Amino acid sequence: MEEQTTLTLEQLHTMIEMTNTLNMEIFYWWCTALMILIHAGFLSYEIGASRLKNALAAGVKNILAFGFVVPSVFLCGWAIYNAFPDGLVPRMDALMAAMPWSESMGPNLKDNATGIFWGAFALFAATTGSILSGAIIERARMSAFIILTIALGGVLWLLAASWGWHPEGWLTVQFGYHDVGAAGVVHQVAGFFALAVVINLGARIGRFNPDGSANQIVGHSMPMSVVGLMLIIVGFFGFLGGCIIYNSGAQWINIYGQPTNLSAFAFNTLMGFAGGLIGAYLTTREPFWMMSGGLVGIISVAPGLDLYHPGLAYLIGMGVAAAAPLVNNLLLKFRLDDAVGAFAVHGFGGFAGLLISGVFLSGYPNVNGMAEISFTGQLIGALVMGALGFIPGYAISYALKKIGMLRVPAHAEERGLDLTEVPAQAYPEWAAMYGHASTVNGTEVTTLVVETKPA
Amino acid sequence: MSISTFEGAGAVFTFADKPAILMVITFFVAAVSLFALVATMIHEKHSYSDPQPKKLKH
Known part of the structure; x- marks a missing residue:
């Protein structure tokens, strides 16, 4: 007969603590894994939104963003987040503790949190790079995109997070800035950054006529784009899960320390998404903007995911998503060619x-003596986030433009970036299918000569 | 190897007890990233000046 052992209270306590810690790790591990679907979604979405001649170049750009942004967050991004909650003057102890050679920045048996949070932040950074990449497809230089995305994902988003998505961030402490789902610190910063780059980059050849009217440039696969957008939505559940603090053995809290739970996020994420789909459907009737509208719906309710009534989230998502395509049309009036509506979706959303x-959360209390939520605080936060994205985005892209590094040469743009710089072919059978005259009722309707790559 | 036993160990990663080496590794990570960026620029320069389509890689 086996001898039964009785655990002491202390042993039980240690066991519970360890179980809680492991649960926390597992929770963020899967949030991070889901967030990779955001990147997968953007990959599919942008390849589909590109013309056939640029399909692979769009994909390479998106993949490279991941490869550059993750080490950037390791090298300096995580330190920026930890060191700058007071503004532009760093907290040196926090800065040094988050540098790549510190004990917490690697496998550490006494630290179950840093790596998992760093991973989530690195994926948030990759999201900002993806937001930018969509806006500038088909004419931006790969190297320019890399420089811009390192600045955005490796520095700016982390500065924004330090100011407005940190329990001691100055925007939160002084103004009660409330942005639990990162609508401002991720989406708005990236959207305004993308707008600034689009201004300096200029439109794709053929996008606008001399009289200012716009021509449609249609991507080669809307189904691919729509599936990509749906993947982004799946990834958002990881993204938003990562926006909540797993409080072992106690009520979960948001990034500001206010109590909340995943139920709140589930209600409002889904209702915002559904409202966004319908809102964009009402103004466009087409699937690309419907799915983009779903994204807008989630982004527009993200600041108050923990506090909105789901019905209100639905209405907010619907209203903002209905307006987003109109914002994109407004950009066209100014001859701004944001290829996938990144500003309308992320910046405006x-x-x-x-x-x-x-408006709706004004007066809600905060914790630890921080200012309560107010319209003024949210307005100040929105202006800061817009400026933090737009000003550096404009300055860096302007500098790149001046030295001739922002845009591909016209002959490469006209020929297509795949043939020019990618040693692979997206659809090898395509030439065989369409490289000859096709007929309808015996009448030749088109002759499409397709340039192929030498083996 | 930065530890001789797991008993009571915290940071267990390679060179955890040698911050100078970690700084050198960090420097190389940054340098390699920079090299990849420069390689991209060179690739672009050659691509844009080459009238032939890029050859397929097998």
């Missing part, structure tokens, strides 16, 4: 979401 949250 985040900005509108923050302002609306200021």
